[in-house]
Amino acid sequence: MSGVEIIKVKESDDGMRLNRWFMKYYPKLSLGHLQKLLRTKQIKVDGKKAETSLKLAAGSEVRIPPLHLDESEAPKQNRISKKDADFVLGMVIYKDDNILVLNKPSGIAVQGGTNTGFHIDGMLDALKFEKDEKPKLVHRIDKNTSGILVLARNRKYADLLTKAFREHSLQKTYLALVRGCPKQLSGVIKAPLEKIGEKVMVTESGKPAVTEYQVLDTLGDKFALVEARPLTGRTHQIRAHLEYLGTPIAGDDKYFGKERVRLSNIGDKLHLHAYKIDLSCLYNKKMVVSAPLPEHFCKSLNNLGINFKE
Numbered sequence: 283m284s285g286v287e288i289i290k291v292k293e294s295d296d297g298m299r300l301n302r303w304f305m306k307y308y309p310k311l312s313l314g315h316l317q318k319l320l321r322t323k324q325i326k327v328d329g330k331k332a333e334t335s336l337k338l339a340a341g342s343e344v345r346i347p348p349l350h351l352d353e354s355e356a357p358k359q360n361r362i363s364k365k366d367a368d369f370v371l372g373m374v375i376y377k378d379d380n381i382l383v384l385n386k387p388s389g390i391a392v393q394g395g396t397n398t399g400f401h402i403d404g405m406l407d408a409l410k411f412e413k414d415e416k417p418k419l420v421h422r423i424d425k426n427t428s429g430i431l432v433l434a435r436n437r438k439y440a441d442l443l444t445k446a447f448r449e450h451s452l453q454k455t456y457l458a459l460v461r462g463c464p465k466q467l468s469g470v471i472k473a474p475l476e477k478i479g480e481k482v483m484v485t486e487s488g489k490p491a492v493t494e495y496q497v498l499d500t501l502g503d504k505f506a507l508v509e510a511r512p513l514t515g516r517t518h519q520i521r522a523h524l525e526y527l528g529t530p531i532a533g534d535d536k537y538f539g540k541e542r543v544r545l546s547n548i549g550d551k552l553h554l555h556a557y558k559i560d561l562s563c564l565y566n567k568k569m570v571v572s573a574p575l576p577e578h579f580c581k582s583l584n585n586l587g588i589n590f591k592e
Contacts (some may be wrong), residue, residue: 287346291338297439298437300327303344306415311349319347367408373431376411376571380439381432382409382417383559385573388428388551392419402431404415409433421447424518426534429556429573430454442564447515453560456520457498457575457590459553459582460529461538463506468496471523472480475516481536482518484526491516499588505532507588509557520554532582547585549578 295303297541304316315321319325320332324347327336338344384402386392391401406416406454417433419491420443434440446452474488492513506529510520518537524530525537532553554577563567574592583590 283437285348289344289346291340291342291344292338294436296340296386298338299334300332300336300344301473303338306346308346308349313351319349341351354482355424362405362408366405370402370405370408375573377411381436381443381561382397382435383571383573384431386428386431386556387424388576388578389574391425392431393424406433420444423556424521424552424554427456427554427556428576428579429456430559430571431556431562432559439564446563450513451514451563453511455558456512456554457518457555457557458508458510458524459532459548459579459586460506460508460524461504461532462504462529463500464495464497464508464527464529470494471527472571473526474521475522477517482516482522484522489516490514491519491523493520495524496589500589501586505586505588507583507590548582551576551578553578553579553582 289307289381291298291303295306298306300320301313301316316325317334320334323331324345326345328342331347336540366566369383373384373386374382374387386402391398393403394401408418409417413435415436417435418437418440420432420434420440423429423431432443434443443452456516471491473484473491474486475482475491476485476488477483478485494511494513496509498507498509508524508529510524511518514533516522521531521534521537530538531553532548533551534554556573557575558570558572561571572592575590
């Protein structure tokens, strides 16, 4: 920039924190540089000194001084190959002005981490469609769990969805193919869970965890297709609770007891699928989105002769 600018905050940015606003419109400006400019009152909001945590209001005026950005401060831009863009676009099963719903494949992480460079979060720029901003993650599902992942397309719905997921007001329904069959064909599992090492275990000192379940079909006492609805949101809740019943999920190398049973007619991927989500409370009308079962899950059901009507 060659001089000072006064920028009015857009309606779509109402309520956005000042640091996030700068990340959006000035991605090359580092947080350290931003804080220095705020500290020295070179950046002001409505003529007053501001903090990075200030929530902006639509119509507010932000004073932007000459920034003289050093390219070394620029973050690496996220460049998505056409192959990856097509891949994530192919996951979209629902879209409106406020949300996107993806059908995530098993084996794809939602966010990055140690030794995880390929993930949904890194491909969100391909899901902008007509919007200026990429959608926002508002919840997660396990890397090896397939199925529904909801994204917010604006700040209002990011806040609404985050609150709804935190308060468990969106009913989620999962499907699991399990080894064995629960003794009761339907019921409620109330077993507290605690993370111990790599696993989540049922312990007396664990956090409360509740899962409703219903058996949909069985192959005698050898396999069962189970519908599960978590009423709390503990890590690995369904996997740990079904193992607790003595019916671990097929393909689960973490919760399949001491011995993992591998059969030629069962795929080696985790057979846990986030099948449905009820979004009615956000839309004030009946609104349920379902995600078709992945190929490996369908193939295993067919091989076992277990019926499921989507």
